[in-house]
Amino acid sequence: AQTVTQSQPEMSVQEAETVTLSCTYDTSESDYYLFWYKQPPSRQMILVIRQEAYKQQNATENRFSVNFQKAAKSFSLKISDSQLGDAAMYFCAYKPGAGSYQLTFGKGTKLSVIP
Amino acid sequence: AAGVIQSPRHLIKEKRETATLKCYPIPRHDTVYWYQQGPGQDPQFLISFYEKMQSDKGSIPDRFSAQQFSDYHSELNMSSLELGDSALYFCASSSPRGGRTEAFFGQGTRLTVV
Numbered sequence: 001a002q003t004v005t006q007s008q009p010e011m012s013v014q015e016a017e018t019v020t021l022s023c024t025y026d027t028s029e030s031d032y033y034l035f036w037y038k039q040p041p042s043r044q045m046i047l048v049i050r051q052e053a054y055k056q057q058n059a060t061e062n063r064f065s066v067n068f069q070k071a072a073k074s075f076s077l078k079i080s081d082s083q084l085g086d087a088a089m090y091f092c093a094y095k096p097g098a099g100s101y102q103l104t105f106g107k108g109t110k111l112s113v114i115p
Numbered sequence: 116a117a118g119v120i121q122s123p124r125h126l127i128k129e130k131r132e133t134a135t136l137k138c139y140p141i142p143r144h145d146t147v148y149w150y151q152q153g154p155g156q157d158p159q160f161l162i163s164f165y166e167k168m169q170s171d172k173g174s175i176p177d178r179f180s181a182q183q184f185s186d187y188h189s190e191l192n193m194s195s196l197e198l199g200d201s202a203l204y205f206c207a208s209s210s211p212r213g214g215r216t217e218a219f220f221g222q223g224t225r226l227t228v229v
Contacts, residue, residue: 037220044222045158045207046220091158105158108157
């Protein structure tokens, strides 16, 4: 069974600074997808960024980028120029490749942004 | 752009009652997923449907059942409700485009069992 581990229950960052959230996962599959979801106080689950395992290039979406280390099974999220609106719970999630539609989530990291 | 619609947004039920949650996926999305998120917990996968057929089954209790209809909307039926069923229930949908690699979530239904 796949597992996703987020070792930082809480993190804080100064506004305009950079923060990195950690995620490791365990799988025996070679084809899979990784995601970071953001859940603000409204509890809406918002997709931040995704990474295909077969791609070596790290995904980026504006101020959000990932450091995907496939051999180490590590998938960290870097948020640059942090904004107050980035304050939320962040979940790392794993999805197997073709044939499965199930997401496995980590326990989440609560990010606070200090003005 | 249209998003995943869930109804109702909030629901209060008593123990041993039944509840039905509805999910309307994004137009042209053919896959629907249901997740349960308890207080302070990560979302747990319950069940998914692809083209009206069950495709994956997770930790869904036997008291729960779900189906996807011809218009692709889905319903999660919950019977003999227990206090521990109080949670936020998410529905998500994905599209054949891109191999269903992205799931878009609705705003959730908050179920409170008293």
